[in-house]
Amino acid sequence: MNDPNGMVFHDGTYHLFYQYYPEAKIWGPMHWGHATSKDMVHWKEQPIALYPDSLGYIFSGSAVVDVNNTSGFGKNGKAPLVAIFTHHNPVLEKQKTGRHEYQSIAYSLDDGVTWTKYNGNPVLPNPGITDFRDPKVRWYEPQKKWIMTLATKDRITFYSSPGLKSWSKESEFGVDAGAHGGVWECPDLLPLTHNGKQVWVLIVNINPGGPNKGSAGQYFLGDFDGKTFTAYSKETKWLDWGADNYAAVTFSNTGNRSLLMGWMSNWQYANQVPTDPWRSANTISRELGLKTVGKELYMTSVPAKELDAIKAAGYSKKNLAVKAPVDLAPKGGNASGLFRLDLKTATANDFELVLSNKEGNELLIGYDKASNQYYIDRTKSGKVDFEAGFGQKHLAPRLSSDTKIALTLIADAASVELFADGGLTVMTDIFFADTPLSGLSIKSAKGIQIEDLQYHALKPSIE
Template sequence: MKKISLLAALLLAYVANAQDVPEKYRPQFHFSPKAHWMNDPNGMLFHNGTYHLFYQYYPEAKIWGPMHWGHATSKDMVHWKEQPIALYPDNLGYIFSGSAVADVNNTSGFGKDGKTPLVAIFTHHNPVLEKQKTGRHEYQSIAYSLDDGVTWTKYSGNPVLPNPGITDFRDPKVRWYEPQKKWIMTLATKDRITFYSSPDLKSWSKESEFGADAGAHGGVWECPDLLPLTHEGKQVWLLIVNINPGGPNKGSAGQYFLGDFDGKTFTAYSKETKWLDWGADNYAAVTFSNTGNRSLLMGWMSNWQYANQVPTDPWRSANTISRELGLKTVGKELYLTSVPARELESIKGEGYSKKNLTVKAPVDLAPKGGNASGLFRLDLKTATAGDFELVLSNKTGNELLIGYDKASNQYYIDRSKSGKIDFEAGFGQKHTAPRLSKDGKIALTLVADVASVELFADGGLTVMTDIFFADTPLSDLTIKSAKGIQVEEVQYHVLKPSIE
């Protein structure tokens, strides 16, 4: 009996101790569901002081399945709280991607007792019709909430936009167009974008198409977004188009176009491809609605090449940090910029600042005492645009390399020795991105979590996002340069966990 009691006690102690250890690879300040599958962020909205994040969710397994809209809320886009599922599949189909708006003028008529209705606009994906191969299995529907997003009622007149016969007819991103007092829907329609308008979110009319002869076409167009930005006092319209496959480093990625929009037609300044993020792991990225003069973007931090195989349990996938968008002219060309939203400062912990470092042989940048979690933000400026390499590593021999190669004028992230890479043949690769800045100096910000890095170079002109799966946290950090480089300033701050 004593042996059985001892064994039971040891087992209880083991279980109790295991519960205190964070799950391996669990992001500590990026949103991830407690369990099961997640992909595209949906319906991102700011309302009454709260950020709402909905997302593609399958609550029965950690691989893709019949889609629901999961739901999380936050006051700062950093501390997220998972909420009950918002939308469930029904007889019209699965709940695919879409957007949400605050109908402040009650154009829909859903508002009651002075309450502003939140309206979700989403794609119904009908698996029965898909099997019949009619080409009409995706169509747009709406739902509304009168309690700030807690509960949702699907509109009895769904679908509000039937399918005209386009196989891929999905991912509506809706915004109010004030000059003409109407809603504009930006919809992914196979190999192009189709714009629709509506006075009430219920009845929709086709306005125009864009993109059949523009941008990258290595895969189907998905998850678009259309929004205005301001540059040097002028309004510039940004059109984001996610594409899978066909990204710059294989698989899923997001491209963008800059141009003019008159309520009917989007006219791009250039039809050439520009990439939102050059890394492998920022897909379906779209912006929050109702955020005033701020344009805040968040994406799904994975890639369809391996999303169903990544070695996480009991969940799969996380989102990027929120990023603030802007514009910058380089030479005669206008580019989108993307930098960490200022709310990330809320989890900044202890750190240091150093100036005028001469780097050739490896220089240790980890804080005294180390940072066992591997969670940090690094801001670095160099005196010249010369070769250098940041090495994130651990005692088990894993290394993640982030650097700049002057000969090719490229930034890179190399995860070929970053830990577990055998779950997919193409995962352990080196990813590259062009340096767009013409400045003679380099400035970059690196944001590192347990299983991801996000690189923002030259004021956000070049952005790279990559996930990785090290055997133990990458808590060691060094910088080296084969030819030598002068670092004007480096700032390092530990980032505190923010998950609940």
């Protein structure tokens, strides 16, 4: 699997569609896989939702609940679910016309179980842009219209529609803004509230060109008036400083919550990672917010509160002095490697968490005061030789000006997700240990006081 697609909340169920090739562990003709959940934690696999057809492979896109039946697909008072996605035509791609990607729609009247493709597809033909994809659609209430945020090579193009079947170009953004080390992909546009004021967030995923190489997500904050997005700044802000959160977008129809998930891999090595019989996973769901540091406004990401429900046995420690390594592994061990660690320090000083096993594999997660950076170091984390750039130390700036550090780490068998300072700095990295990393310790070269530390094993969440 790769990009999460069509994420939508409807009648108490979260729907996650995703880029999927059912025939192999490497990328192939894309389908939309489908999973459902009541809590974004326990997921149930559903039958494939969309298959490739004569118009092409089913690339990334979004899904909406068409409450007002603007599309006319609804029947007997039932609001349709409408998927808006990119058709990628391999035949046209070979002809090098530059018109092989275009936008199409499908609808469901049985809560996402079965889908009917619209017989008027494509609803947005390609004007001659080679990379013309990943429509993220939302309802813009002030002007009673749908807005499509579309990735168009090196910029974002906004389109509008009264009923999802025909689209008009509104504006472009980004040719002179942000990072351009690779093609722009998988965008999202959403409002967040900060101090009573509405701020629009434009998320743009980029491949390659990320802060720690390969794929990554950047974002811009600004205003949107139904036609034009005006950024407060054209400088890049990174959604996640790790190597493994790509194509991250939010769920539709979640009211005043903004919930984001990404694909937990990187195109630099996605087809080579040493896993069997599966390949690739998603990040946990994250709740987005805004926070001011000095005069600068940033977006924050923290674990969705639904994750609290899978906390299992654990312990807490108060006022823990750390210099030489202190063993944090729970009594009896945690063989699954699935845990959550929350800690607060008395001062912003160096420390390092070490996840380890008896084979000598170590994954290091820490803070370096001299450079004011967090890091995840996977150089000795196990299998790293499958791709030249995998075994690296990844760095992220500490953005907070707080004199204390607050940190949440969520670890799984093959991934860590780090949320620092209330989600101001986020890092997601995958790893492949030779045996589970059941050891856990903390050390500090200069010594540090941990005010509060809480460890919880997490119950496996796959049904």
